[in-house]
Amino acid sequence: MTRPAHVPEDLVVDFDTLGDLKIDEMHARARGWRADKGSVVWTDHNGGYWVVLGAAEFRRGLIETETFNSASRGIKLVDIEDREVLVPIELDGPEHTQYRRVLNPFFAPRRMRVLEEQVRKVARDLLAGIAPKGRCDVVTEYARPLASSMFLSLVDWPLEDREILERLVSLQVNGMPGKSPEENQRIQTDALHELAAYCERQITSRRENPRDDLTTQLINATVDGEPIPDSRLVAGIMPTLVAGGLDTTQSVTSQTIRLFAEDPSRQDYLREDGTRLHGVVEEILRYAAPVGPLRAAIQDTELAGVSIKSGDRLHFMSQLANRDPAEFDDPAELHLDRESNRHLSFGLGPHRCIGAALGRVVLAVAIEEFHLAIPTYHLVHSDSQLGAVWSMRSVIVEWDPDRSPSLTQTA
Amino acid sequence: MRVTIDSTKCQGHAVCLTHSPETFDFDDVAGKAFVVVADVAPEHEDHVRRAEANCPERAIEIV
Ligand code: HEM
Ligand code: SF4
Numbered sequence: 001m002t003r004p005a006h007v008p009e010d011l012v013v014d015f016d017t018l019g020d021l022k023i024d025e026m027h028a029r030a031r032g033w034r035a036d037k038g039s040v041v042w043t044d045h046n047g048g049y050w051v052v053l054g055a056a057e058f059r060r061g062l063i064e065t066e067t068f069n070s071a072s073r074g075i076k077l078v079d080i081e082d083r084e085v086l087v088p089i090e091l092d093g094p095e096h097t098q099y100r101r102v103l104n105p106f107f108a109p110r111r112m113r114v115l116e117e118q119v120r121k122v123a124r125d126l127l128a129g130i131a132p133k134g135r136c137d138v139v140t141e142y143a144r145p146l147a148s149s150m151f152l153s154l155v156d157w158p159l160e161d162r163e164i165l166e167r168l169v170s171l172q173v174n175g176m177p178g179k180s181p182e183e184n185q186r187i188q189t190d191a192l193h194e195l196a197a198y199c200e201r202q203i204t205s206r207r208e209n210p211r212d213d214l215t216t217q218l219i220n221a222t223v224d225g226e227p228i229p230d231s232r233l234v235a236g237i238m239p240t241l242v243a244g245g246l247d248t249t250q251s252v253t254s255q256t257i258r259l260f261a262e263d264p265s266r267q268d269y270l271r272e273d274g275t276r277l278h279g280v281v282e283e284i285l286r287y288a289a290p291v292g293p294l295r296a297a298i299q300d301t302e303l304a305g306v307s308i309k310s311g312d313r314l315h316f317m318s319q320l321a322n323r324d325p326a327e328f329d330d331p332a333e334l335h336l337d338r339e340s341n342r343h344l345s346f347g348l349g350p351h352r353c354i355g356a357a358l359g360r361v362v363l364a365v366a367i368e369e370f371h372l373a374i375p376t377y378h379l380v381h382s383d384s385q386l387g388a389v390w391s392m393r394s395v396i397v398e399w400d401p402d403r404s405p406s407l408t409q410t411a
Numbered sequence: 412m413r414v415t416i417d418s419t420k421c422q423g424h425a426v427c428l429t430h431s432p433e434t435f436d437f438d439d440v441a442g443k444a445f446v447v448v449a450d451v452a453p454e455h456e457d458h459v460r461r462a463e464a465n466c467p468e469r470a471i472e473i474v
Contacts, residue, residue, distance in 0.1 A: 101440055108439035109425045278429065282465070340464035348467055352422040354442075 006307055007042045016045040018181075023255075023384040030320045031332070039304040039324075049313035050303075053320040055327035055344060057303050061295060061316050062349040065092065068295040068314065070351060083192060084235035089244070089351065095223075096350060099237075102221045102228075106154070106214045109357045115153050116361045122149040122159075123365055127373035134401035135380070137394050143253035143366070147246050150362045155241070156213035157202050168195045169246045172239070174387045192239060199238035203230065245355050247389040248290050252359075253366045254392035255288035259334060261379035261397045269336055270371055271406055280336050281363050286343035287334050290390045292317035293347045318344045319390060375403035412451040413474045414459050418443055420470035427466055431458035444470075 003012070013033050021029075030053060033041050039054025052058060061068050071085075071092045085091065088099040105111070123146055130136045148162045148169075171191035175184030206216045218237065221228055228237070260266045270280055297312045308314070321344045323331040328341075346353035353359065377399040384392050414434060416427075423442035427435040433455050436447045451459050463471040 100442060104423070104442035105439045108442075109428055109437050110439065339461075342465060342467045342469075344467065346424065346467070349422060352424060352467075357425050 003042070003044055003048060004309065004312070006309055008306075011037055011040070011042050011306065013037065013041045013043055013051070014045075015041075015043040015051060017386045017388075018046060019386070021386050023386065023390050026386060026390075027320075027323065027332070030323075034320075034324075038306075040306040047313070049315055050306075050308065051320075052303070052314055052316045053324065054304055055321045055324040058316050058318070058321040058344050059348060061303065061314060062293060062347055062351070065350060067297060067299055067301050069298050070096075070293075070295060072296045072298065083189075084231060086240045087232060087236040088354070089240050098223045100350070100354065102218070102223065103237075103354055106217075107354045107356075107358060112357045112361045115150070115358065116365060118153040119146065119150050119362055120365050120369060122146060122153075123369040124373070127369055131373045132401050135396065135398045137396050138257045139250070139254045139392050139394050142370070143250045143257075143392075143395075144246075146253065146362065146366055147250040150249065150358065151242060151245050154245070154358065155202075155215055155238075156211065157215070161198075164198065165242065166246070168198065169242055173243055173247050173389055174385075174391075177385070192235075195239050195242065196235040199234040200230070202238075203233055241355075244353070245358070247391060248355075249359050249362050251290040251389055251391035252284060252288050252363055254395050255290075255384075256284050256363070256367055257370065257377075257397060258379065258382045258392060258395045259284070259288070261377050261382075261395070264376050264378065266334070266336060267371065267376055270367070274368070276336065277364055277368055279338065279341075280367065281360060282341045282343065283334060283336050283338045284363065284367075285345040285360075286322045286328070286338070286341055289318040289322050289343070289345040291388070292319055292321070293351065316347075318347065371405060373405060375399050375405040412453075412456050412459065413449055414446055414451055414463075415449065415472050415474065416444055416446055417470045417472065418445070420468045422468050422470075424467050427462040427471060430462035430465065431455055434459055435462065 034053050039052065039057050041051050041053065043049060043051055052061060069092045071090055088096050088103065091099060126142055126145055130141055136142065144166055145162060148166050149159055152159050152162065168191050172188055172195055175188050179187060202215055203219060206219055210216045218228065218233060270276055293316045295314050295316060297308045297310050297314065299310050301308050325331050346356040377397045380396040380398050382392060382395045421443045423444060425437060425444060427444050428437055434446060434448050434451060435444045437444050459473065463473050
């Protein structure tokens, strides 16, 4: 693809989010871009789009929906042709609001207290198996099963289906590393279809045996007086919920344990006073943001003095805006006692992450239970990747299984 | 201390409820917070200040 003429040469950076770059390397590069080029830069990779690094520009972009929309955002890192619109993430305006009103109650902060207990039980069961071993891969043995159990509890699907779901989501979101873009397009398309087929089975089973749960209520919900079409339920809403919730939560949980294993004084900080947990979760969310919203400009505008034309695509990178020195003191450092923290990890504006309260609960439970079950631990090895969701490939940690953990439990 | 939420700005992050459950409540369908006790008791002022400082949408106003 040729670069549009209005993109100045000196704003172009070499950034391939599907390339083989680690999270820390990426942050080091982005610091350079910010210093040399400013808050808005351009990449030719993956179809060509603007990369937004600044917190102020992020705020404007996500709140000014008359200039930047979601429906035509189209940075499909690998595009899947002929698919349903993802709901609500690719809707705009009143239609988006209607779907949010249907979905909001399931994610209300109150409801999260019930889910919290279910997730806590899963965390304890997993840790009972892990603690005596003295070593684990946090990603596969803890963060991933916890995130998928959270999702299954949310929608009330069988917890035994955990592994089916994990495989499909991982393929659909990131494809298979090492495959060509064409192969991955097919792999991701197949995974999306398989996921839809799985969702369809759940919907059919609720039609036959209605229950008091999210799936049944979605079947019975109306938008504009009409029921939601099945095709939209199984291929638009459900995949968005699955894909939005699993890899994100898993990534932040895994990154947390890595950061704490690298510097055990962070573990001590939390163990000394369990009431610090809430602030810790917020700072981790700022530091380890895994995704950023995608938009398209629907009219000509300017962002940080850069001319944006209608039709341009933009990636508002929470990951990088969260490290904007204009908004955060000492942004490249993890300060677990940060007081004011308006991080952008869940986005802003009408598309603000619907699962934010759930994500926060799962993170808090994941971190708290890990430190209740595992004594001081150390990092053996870790590996990360970029992609649609920045994540850890592995986080291997070790501890002395004969020592007892200590964490002053939160009230 | 008096506190208000600008409901055109609020997008329901619910950060305020965590900091000051005495002051804020949540409309589950609209997905937005609202103020239940606008006249903040002195012992809750700190909580409300923290809510204001952490509201991502800058929707909370202390007057
Ligand atoms: C730490 C965990 C999470 C992070 C960092 C995160 C991040 C985000 C971000 C940045 C957006 C905004 C996208 C945009 O503006 O285009 C978003 C939207 C969304 N998230 Fe999350 N998310 C997390 C957890 C979850 C969970 C647990 C769920 C539910 C199971 C979820 C479901 C969604 C949905 C459905 C949307 C679309 C909302 C809309 O378009 O109105 N997320 N998320
Ligand atoms: S923190 Fe701000 S945006 Fe979030 S619910 Fe409270 S007032 Fe609304």
